[in-house]
Amino acid sequence: MADIRQTAVRNNLLRLTSPTSFSAIAAHLKPVDLPRGFELSEPHEAAEYAYFPETGIASIVARSPQGQHAEIGIFGRDGMTPAAVVLDAGSDPFSIFMQVQGDGFRISTELLKSLLDRDADLKNLLGRYVQALSVQGAFTSLSNAVHHIDERLARWILMCHDRTDGDEISLTHEFLSIMLAVRRPSVTTALHVLEGRKLIYSERGMIIVRDRPALEQFAADAYGESEREYFRLLGPYN
Amino acid sequence: MADIRQTAVRNNLLRLTSPTSFSAIAAHLKPVDLPRGFELSEPHEAAEYAYFPETGIASIVARSPQGQHAEIGIFGRDGMTPAAVVLDAGSDPFSIFMQVQGDGFRISTELLKSLLDRDADLKNLLGRYVQALSVQGAFTSLSNAVHHIDERLARWILMCHDRTDGDEISLTHEFLSIMLAVRRPSVTTALHVLEGRKLIYSERGMIIVRDRPALEQFAADAYGESEREYFRLLGPYN
DNA sequence: ACCCCTTTGTCTGATACCGTACCGAGTGGG
């Protein structure tokens, strides 16, 4: 495979590795397309590959025995999967799949694991990411418990916006309803609220951020904490 | 300090360390009382000590900027704090405090950190615990999103019961309302439901588990997944 | 015994969200 220059990489974790760590990893990274719906990891199965997205957004979803589900976190070029590699856990009980199409790199989990065992700095870096991710999950939990649907929707749009290049985010109400663990019609009405306040445009299969500062203000209490924690641990990712 | 024999220890993580790892840690462990309300870690502050409870229950709570709060996880003799030590993160944005009085061991975080740097097995062990904890958080998130208050209450009572010796759990409705992120009167009525079904007794400042199997059945979809994940990673803890 | 304070029980009205159903509008394939 062709050489990968660290300065050309967009994934924040890969950018933050030391040059020596990077070249050790880079030799095994393979560029991959990440189409919408692509499964990065399946529940209770050891993933064959670890992924570092360059673009696009992936979603981590927990499912209950009776089939209820809720999103517990998202990541794009700020993250990687699976966290279980970093934590010596083998697998995890989540579905992780692409929600907004993109691309990135993959590496065999076995290989990554052995690199981590020999490279404490790298392991610490990914450890900090795991913390950022679980803090994100914690605030999702809080949000699910105490915030209204439109605020949670605003939070969610902001988190996606952080991880995309333009202002356009391509997804359906159906999809959003799964992410927020609400009914599909509730998404429709919540989107109308945001649209009515001129914070976004909403089209078929597409949400366009129109006034980001106002959107942040609207999300208010729901957005920000986990982003600050990421920044503290790993700096900016866009 | 007196010698601590590993076989006499009740904390599951300490029990699972290799004998050599254990003796390295044990030399620095100091027994401590953990009274109700004791702060194991404060938000955004580097904890001075790591704690390994032997008895009692601690609660991890996330707080939003506007002061809303919700519990994202609990642990007792199954766990330790802070996870941030394991993940090279320094601090985390949560309040962690004793909810049911108990006792345990503490060790300086600095010391634990340096032990972890030299002992990969120990680091992996605690890594697996961190995964178990964040899975617990994820299912809390799911539960907050989709389950009714009485089911969530049942789940919560079961999780506490797992971590205590008898069938008595000592806490007030006020406390429970914080944990479940609901109004206090909602707790009262939810407890009445469980009591009416003869699953628990409820007294002033005290909940007594009366029929655990039936309680599990009642909690149904809300309870079990994160416990299975803990078991897979770290075995039984009671 | 009394008082005070904590804890628990209950009420009333309001509302956010649900379950379900149905229909219109956009879109892509033959």
Added chain:
DNA sequence: CCCACTCGGTACGGTATCAGACAAAGGGGT
């Protein structure tokens, strides 16, 4: 160009939970 299918909008009744207030009950201290 039309059909089939996906996606989005809307409506209706029902209910879980909220917000806030107040009253009763338990328990400890002097």
